[in-house]
Amino acid sequence: MFSTLFAIGFALVAPRTVVASCAHGVEWIHPFSATVNGTVAIPAFSYGTTTGPLNWHNLNTNNTLCGNGTNQSPILLNTTTSRAPYGSITLNVPITDSAVLVNLGTNVEVILNGTLKAANSTWKLLQFHFHTPSEHRIDLAHHEAEIHFVFTASDGSAKLAVLAFFVQVEDEHTTPVIEDILSYLPDVQIPGTTTQVHAVDMSAFQEHANKLSYYAYTGSLTTPPCSESVSWFIATSPIPLYIKVYKALKDTTKTNNRYTQDNPGQTSNIESTIPEKNWVVPTRHKGGSSSH
Numbered sequence: 001m002f003s004t005l006f007a008i009g010f011a012l013v014a015p016r017t018v019v020a021s022c023a024h025g026v027e028w029i030h031p032f033s034a035t036v037n038g039t040v041a042i043p044a045f046s047y048g049t050t051t052g053p054l055n056w057h058n059l060n061t062n063n064t065l066c067g068n069g070t071n072q073s074p075i076l077l078n079t080t081t082s083r084a085p086y087g088s089i090t091l092n093v094p095i096t097d098s099a100v101l102v103n104l105g106t107n108v109e110v111i112l113n114g115t116l117k118a119a120n121s122t123w124k125l126l127q128f129h130f131h132t133p134s135e136h137r138i139d140l141a142h143h144e145a146e147i148h149f150v151f152t153a154s155d156g157s158a159k160l161a162v163l164a165f166f167v168q169v170e171d172e173h174t175t176p177v178i179e180d181i182l183s184y185l186p187d188v189q190i191p192g193t194t195t196q197v198h199a200v201d202m203s204a205f206q207e208h209a210n211k212l213s214y215y216a217y218t219g220s221l222t223t224p225p226c227s228e229s230v231s232w233f234i235a236t237s238p239i240p241l242y243i244k245v246y247k248a249l250k251d252t253t254k255t256n257n258r259y260t261q262d263n264p265g266q267t268s269n270i271e272s273t274i275p276e277k278n279w280v281v282p283t284r285h286k287g288g289s290s291s292h
C-alpha cells in the first residue's frame with residue numbers, strides 16, 4: 001500500500017486537490033490525475049463487448065478480482081439480505097458552491113465533500129455517480145437507476161464504503177437536488193469534460209436518507225479493478241426522479257450496469273464458466289497444459 005496524491009486542476013473551476021490514502025481501488029475512483037484544461041482521462045474499460053464486463057479481468061493485471069473475486073458486487077438483494085441497524089446511517093454533505101460534474105464516458109460523477117457515519121465508522125465522501133439501470137436487484141428486478149456515493153475511511157486505511165440509492169422514475173415526484181445537478185448534463189456531453197455545479201444543497205436529501213432502512217453487506221467496486229472489502233449500504237426504498245431527468249441521464253450514461261455477481265463467498269460466475277486457458281492469472285491456474 002502506498003499513498004498517492006492526485007492533483008486536479010480544472011480550467012473552469014478553482015484548482016482542487018484530492019488526497020487518497022491508498023491506491024487500492026482509488027485509480028478508478030480518481031482516474032483523472034492527468035486532468036488538463038478542464039478535461040479528464042477516461043477509463044479503458046467499457047460496458048461494450050471486448051472491453052466490457054465479461055472481459056474486464058483481461059484488460060489489466062490489476063483487474064484480477066473482476067474475474068475471480070469471491071465477494072463481488074452487484075448482487076441480488078431480497079428479504080434475507082442483512083440490514084444495517086435502523087438509524088445507524090448518517091450522511092452529511094455541507095452546502096457547496098464548488099461541486100464538479102465529470103463525464104467519464106462510462107459514467108457521470110459528482111465530486112464534492114461530505115461524511116458518512118455507518119457501521120461504527122466515519123467515512124469521507126469522494127464522489128457520487130449513476131448507473132442506468134440499477135446494478136443491484138431486489139427480488140430479481142432492476143430499478144431504472146442506482147446512485148453510488150463512494151467513501152474512503154477517515155482513518156486513512158484502505159477501506160471503502162458505498163452508500164447506494166435506487167431511483168424510481170415517477171410522474172409527480174422527483175428529488176430536487178439530483179434534478180438540479182443533472183441539469184448541468186448538457187455542459188458535459190463530451191466524455192472527458194467537466195463543469196462546475198453551483199449551489200448544491202443536499203440538506204433535504206440527507207434528511208430523507210438518514211431515515212431510510214439499508215441493506216448492508218461486504219462486496220466490491222462494481223468497476224475495475226473490482227477491489228473487495230467494500231462496505232455496501234443500500235437504501236431499501238427508492239428515491240423518485242422525473243422521467244425527463246432520468247431520460248437526460250440515460251442518454252448520457254447509456255447502459256452502465258455490471259451483470260449480477262454470485263452471492264458473497266461463492267465462486268465467481270466468470271471463473272466457473274470461462275475455460276481455464278483464457279485466464280491470465282497464474283494463482284488461479286489449476287494445473288494441466290496451457291496452449292498460450
Ligand SMILES: [Zn+2]
Pocket residue numbers: 129130131148222
Ligand atoms: Zn457505481
